[in-house]
Amino acid sequence: MRLLKRFKVGFSVAIMTGVVLFAVAPLLLPDWIIYVLTMALAKGMVAFGVALVLRGGLISFGHGLYYAAGAYAAAFAVNRWNIRESLILIPLCVLTGAALAALAGMFLKRYRGIFFALLSLAFSMILYTLLFKFYDVTGGTDGMHIPSVKILGIQPAAEGFFYIYHYYLTLILMIGVLYIGWRFISSPLGYLMQAVHDNEIRVEYMGASVERSIYLTYVFSGALGGLGGGLVALAVKHVSPEFAYWTASADFVFVAILGGTGSVFAPFLGSIVFEFVKNYAFKFSPNTWQMTLGGILLLIIFFLPQGLWSLAKTIKRKEMQ
């Protein structure tokens, strides 16, 4: 009991330290690292959505759909309707992601295994072809530019400030996502997803609806995809059809597996590692960065099937002993 208490105290201390470290990061680290960190946290939200579905044993090989939808929703709102306020744009992205997931989920909830992966891939590729080919509306392969937006009505004075502002916005939203995600995972619905993975028929016999669990989780993960896409679009200030391409979706599954599905923190850890490895690998060997990523993925699959987060868990367990 005492041990558990000490563990819980240790856990809250760890979280607090983490929050403080992330909060003071812009004071200590160079701008480009903050930028990469913003991207990592935003993409981590999408990967978190993928991980939630993955907990039910389902591979969403098309989460680029919600990622792109969120990004383009922001781009359209800024460019067409001249909405320049992040606090309006972000909910719009979330809603777009959730609404699309609510539509696609109606079909996807009946699918399992490779068919779930293929159908979600097909949905995302449909959006990709639309974004890619309808040049007049979406800008085609050129994509669309997004000018700097306001945050809480404040227009950052200099370009550099915008990234800091946006980083804090992303950080606050991530903390929100962590809390909601944690509540979601520890809710009956969250446990049901794990049960669906273990034995679907037993879940039905217990009187719970498998399809309903999958559907609700999927809509939630779509909302996270829209949120991440919107944040990335506002940070990059540019959207392009590649957001919806299958390689983008595969990257999110990659990150979800890299981090692991055991904890709400795992996808964010995976995302941060992924972004930095990608950046450094690209910097040091522009022609072999994909190989580096592929090699890491193989190592994770064969030697650390529970993801990077399981390393943290092992350390924790050792401390408790």
Next chain:
Amino acid sequence: MDIVGIIVLDSVVFASWLFLVSAGITFIFGVLHILNVAHGSIFALGAYMGAWLAAWFLGGQYPVWLSFPLLVVGAILVAVTVGPLIERVFLKRIYQEEEAIPLLTTFALFLILEDVIKLVWGIEPRFVNAPFSIMGQVRLFGISYAGYPFLLVCISIFCAVILWLVINRTLFGRQLISVIGDREISSAMGINVPRIDTFAFTLGSFLAALGGAFTAPMISVEPGMGIEVIVLAFAVVAIGGLGSIGGAAIGCLLVGFARVAAVQFYPELELFVIYTLMVLVLIFRPHGFFGGIEVRRI
């Protein structure tokens, strides 16, 4: 009248190209139950190997038609080196895992192979169009058409026939069907199941490499060509039914026709129709046209 002829010809040509690319995927899935993302890279490897061999060969003063057997040799080289390597080293460890793991393992291999190609052959595009030009033009239904695509159609049909014969008329084919039906019982009956797995994967890879090698003279061979191909092939095999070669053929014809018709009448929808077709088929026939739940899948 002309437009109908063009649509028919284009569809047939595009469909046979698609068949070369996707038959291997559906074959490998039928035997190993792995959706092989790295197939696109093996296709690209075949194209590079073919382009490289042909360019090297045509540098000497040899007749151009001799480069065709060389393309086949290139494909064989790629298949016998990469196929067993991937299957023996990586895939055999993950047959028991759930779907996410094989999909991601082959995705990792895809990432690695993409860079291997860049390391070996550099990043400049390559053009080898002598085999294309030597075939000249043919006139069909009053339409002038390049001759090379018809070679592709012949190869595609030839591959389909050979594949059918191998599966249905050889000892290997019977063992294959047995392994597809039940791996454990096959093993108990004395079939060397791991060897069948390796052979099947290599054969599937050979089809991809062959498709790549014979595509090389028609296009500029450049990095990233496998990325587009693989997702098209996924659409085809999902429409035809995973694991069914006949299904893949039907899928190719459907996708080929849909794309060519869209190009003629409403070019913006060129790719849209393919994936919409994929969604519709998956919604109304989740297992595709021929991917029944029965045990014998090939």
